[in-house]
Amino acid sequence: MALALLKWALLVVVGAYVLAAAGLGLFQRRLQYLPDTRQISPQQAGLAGVEELKLATSDGETIVAWHAPPREGRPALLYFHGNAGGLVDRVARFRFFRGEGYGFLAIAYRGYAGSSGTPTQEGLMRDAEAAYAEARARGYGPERIVIVGESLGSGVATQLAARREAAALALDSPFSSAADVAETRYGFLPVRWLMLDQFRSDLAIRDVHVPVLIAHGDKDGVVPIALGRKLFDLANEPKRFMLVPGGQHLVLGLPDVFPRLARWVDGALATPRRLEASD
Secondary structure, eight states, X not given: OHHHHHHHHHHHHHHHHHHHHHHHXXXXXXXXXXXXXXXXXXXXXXXXXXXEEEEEOTTSOEEEEEEEOOOTTOOEEEEEOOSEEOGGGGHHHHXXXXXXXXXXXXEOOTTSTTOOSOOOHHHHHHHHHHHHHHHHHTTOOGGGEEEEEETHHHHHHHHHHHHSOOSEEEEESOOSOHHHHHHHHXXXXXXXXXXXXXXXXXXXXXXXXXXXXXXXXXXXXSSOHHHHHHHHHXXXXXXXXXXXXXXXSOOTTSTTTHHHHHHHHHHHHHSTTOOOSBO
């Protein structure tokens, strides 16, 4: 009787494990991408002088982008947001960019905020390529383009910087790979075998040969700071790790961090090969 119960309990545990793995495999993109479908214009968000664009991707999707030109001699930031929310949730950052004279081009990924399609890693990279092409078409040379990515967007930004010319790469709360993040949450499951969109920044960063900034809070409960440091260790010089004590997930929007970002951007564009490795 006891042996039968033990076998039954083992079957239940194995069955639950298989179901959990199957569920994660089937619904992983619903967990990884949390699109905000609100369609809010820059004007409705209180951003005067910012235009809304519709960009065509190489696979026929149409994505929404917000664009503001830089002041004379200032850089243009290509901005890639995280997996949740939308452009409207980054208004404070965009206002800061404009206050510094920076231009910006920020996209709503496919499936987000008026953009067509469904998010996947391949799709997001096509969206990023469309944004880069738009920036170049507007006359922004690589020496004026700073690629910026937050959280999931750090994976997009890093891969784009590995493929395309730019002046610098700035990452907010980045990971070494999305699979590493998944393992911190679902370590009891074979996530590396199941995960489709792994965003291997740890591989791409080796092909980035421009100044790199990584900003991370030591209290980040979404992407552990250890993963940001792992990515930093793999990055080429010149690079800088900006530690934000007490900072949680996403730190570039903090009032005391914005000025540090601006100083780094200006320094990277002025003397891209002379940045110090510490903040």
